[in-house]
Amino acid sequence: MNILGVNAHHADAAACIVRDGILVAAAEEERFRRIKHWAGFPTMAVSSCLDEAKLSLRDIDCIAINRNGRANLVRKFSYVLSNRPSVKLLTDRLHHRRQWAGAAEQLLEAFPQDHFAGRFMHVEHHFAHLASAFYASNFPESVAVSVDGFGDFASAAWGWGSGTALSLDGRVLFPHSLGIFYQAMTQYLGFPNYGDEYKLMGLAAYGAPSAVNEVRPLVSLKRDGTFRLDLRFFRHHRESIAYEWSGGEPTCGELFSSELEALLGPRRLSNQPLTDRHRDLAFATQAVFEEAFFHFLEALSSRYSSDALVLAGGCAYNSVANGKIVRRTPFKKVYLQSAAGDAGGAIGAAYAAWHRTGGERAAPMAHAYWGPGYSDEELAACAAAHQSALATEKCQVRQFDAEANLFETVAHAIADGQVIGWFQGRMEWGPRALGNRSILGDPRRADMKDILNLKIKRRESFRPFAPSVLREAVADWFEYDDDVPFMMQVLPIKPDRRPKIPAVTHVDGTGRLQTVTAATNPRYHGLITAFGRLTGVPMILNTSFNENEPVVCRPEEALDCFLRTKMDMLVLGRTVITRNLRKTDTARDADALIKA
Numbered sequence: 001m002n003i004l005g006v007n008a009h010h011a012d013a014a015a016c017i018v019r020d021g022i023l024v025a026a027a028e029e030e031r032f033r034r035i036k037h038w039a040g041f042p043t044m045a046v047s048s049c050l051d052e053a054k055l056s057l058r059d060i061d062c063i064a065i066n067r068n069g070r071a072n073l074v075r076k077f078s079y080v081l082s083n084r085p086s087v088k089l090l091t092d093r094l095h096h097r098r099q100w101a102g103a104a105e106q107l108l109e110a111f112p113q114d115h116f117a118g119r120f121m122h123v124e125h126h127f128a129h130l131a132s133a134f135y136a137s138n139f140p141e142s143v144a145v146s147v148d149g150f151g152d153f154a155s156a157a158w159g160w161g162s163g164t165a166l167s168l169d170g171r172v173l174f175p176h177s178l179g180i181f182y183q184a185m186t187q188y189l190g191f192p193n194y195g196d197e198y199k200l201m202g203l204a205a206y207g208a209p210s211a212v213n214e215v216r217p218l219v220s221l222k223r224d225g226t227f228r229l230d231l232r233f234f235r236h237h238r239e240s241i242a243y244e245w246s247g248g249e250p251t252c253g254e255l256f257s258s259e260l261e262a263l264l265g266p267r268r269l270s271n272q273p274l275t276d277r278h279r280d281l282a283f284a285t286q287a288v289f290e291e292a293f294f295h296f297l298e299a300l301s302s303r304y305s306s307d308a309l310v311l312a313g314g315c316a317y318n319s320v321a322n323g324k325i326v327r328r329t330p331f332k333k334v335y336l337q338s339a340a341g342d343a344g345g346a347i348g349a350a351y352a353a354w355h356r357t358g359g360e361r362a363a364p365m366a367h368a369y370w371g372p373g374y375s376d377e378e379l380a381a382c383a384a385a386h387q388s389a390l391a392t393e394k395c396q397v398r399q400f401d402a403e404a405n406l407f408e409t410v411a412h413a414i415a416d417g418q419v420i421g422w423f424q425g426r427m428e429w430g431p432r433a434l435g436n437r438s439i440l441g442d443p444r445r446a447d448m449k450d451i452l453n454l455k456i457k458r459r460e461s462f463r464p465f466a467p468s469v470l471r472e473a474v475a476d477w478f479e480y481d482d483d484v485p486f487m488m489q490v491l492p493i494k495p496d497r498r499p500k501i502p503a504v505t506h507v508d509g510t511g512r513l514q515t516v517t518a519a520t521n522p523r524y525h526g527l528i529t530a531f532g533r534l535t536g537v538p539m540i541l542n543t544s545f546n547e548n549e550p551v552v553c554r555p556e557e558a559l560d561c562f563l564r565t566k567m568d569m570l571v572l573g574r575t576v577i578t579r580n581l582r583k584t585d586t587a588r589d590a591d592a593l594i595k596a
């Protein structure tokens, strides 16, 4: 049975193919459209997934969608009757619903020769989140939790997974939402773009607890483990917030009210400098989020008497909070799949559809490499096709037949302070580059963060870079010893190790860990092993392969990014392209840039 899973008309539009319960392809539309968080109907991701699975739309038995307009209908009507929200808010919701109803027509338009004859299955937004986490995990039983902005009138949900069965046992309904709380505070602190919450999370580590008591009244904790917003400080429940989901970069209007500015002072505009007050408010936001999040998880742990947790939803990208779950709650085993947010709803809907037909539990998702892929030969051909552009930049192109030589060469370049574009195999599913579409650097160099920030990323200096660590070496470097394959948890680095890896140690002594195994990515594991042999440090700094754009998808985009930045080396499969730089040029360039 071939199921096409879709997250559409929402941010991070995405598609996947699940064949007989096994994930075979998954990708986000933003990578093909080259617009971050692209929202609309993901025709290019559908096309790519069909290609990867060697299927056509005719072969698809079911299209599973992570939205069900009928879910929570009674609660929606009773809310409208008792709260009388604005007419604009209601008409916007109806418009959004009509976009969804046109999915069949949009498929027909995008694939006119390829007739879909199967059926559509609508899966409640939060059930899809729970399914994306539980069925992708290898847990036979676990509590399943979704914490989010909103979907199908709910902001959070919980349930119990056991074997092939998964229940949705409760919800936190509109208008109360931890995702909205965090997003509103992100906007208030001058980060207005969709998906900017991770900036606030990075900034929080620089703050002090001075403002926690001021922010705490925004979220109250209920005895049953759930939470409520103090709605005086928000607008989303009474006015139409200008959301845009219909084919482009998603945008979201202002979520906080003037009462928030009366409480905390004037908002920060995005062009204003960051002060200690802003850093403390970021700290307070993260602290209040964590209080509510752990209060919620603790109640669920005792309700189900379980120490295993699977987690999804937009707030599941709060890797700082995720890294504290084991220490702060009774849960001892935690699993998140790589696209924990709304893109992941595509695989959740597909898994749910499979299990509704009585399908067996299939292989857990142990890696994230489900996107479009390229062979070494295709990558070599791509480099050859760009020979003249590379010659203009005085680049050398070399082929490596032996992987060991490739690893040694790249490891030495990293140890020399060079910045490497590393492009291999199939693209990652989810927002993190995990060793197939990555930019790599030396974690030991204190100036590496500045080199990357100034030469390529041009991003805020307070945002940390992350380490990819050999799984077998994790316990030597981190105060943790378990699999974290998708970079979803920020964990404490052992205090005596922190000075050895300053480029990946955040200001609070933590690191956003990715564990790497030979079984799931042998080439990346081989490279880190070679670097470890050379330096005694079995990890590499890993950041996404992009420059203020979605992560690169095709090798042409990697080449383009390499040529327009000051990256030193580009590795496409076994093809290595180097700029004609002397060994010390990278460090000297960086010094000049930093002084400038």
Ligand SMILES: [Fe+2]
Pocket: 125, 129, 148, 149, 150, 151, 313, 314, 341, 342
């Ligand atoms: Fe969601």
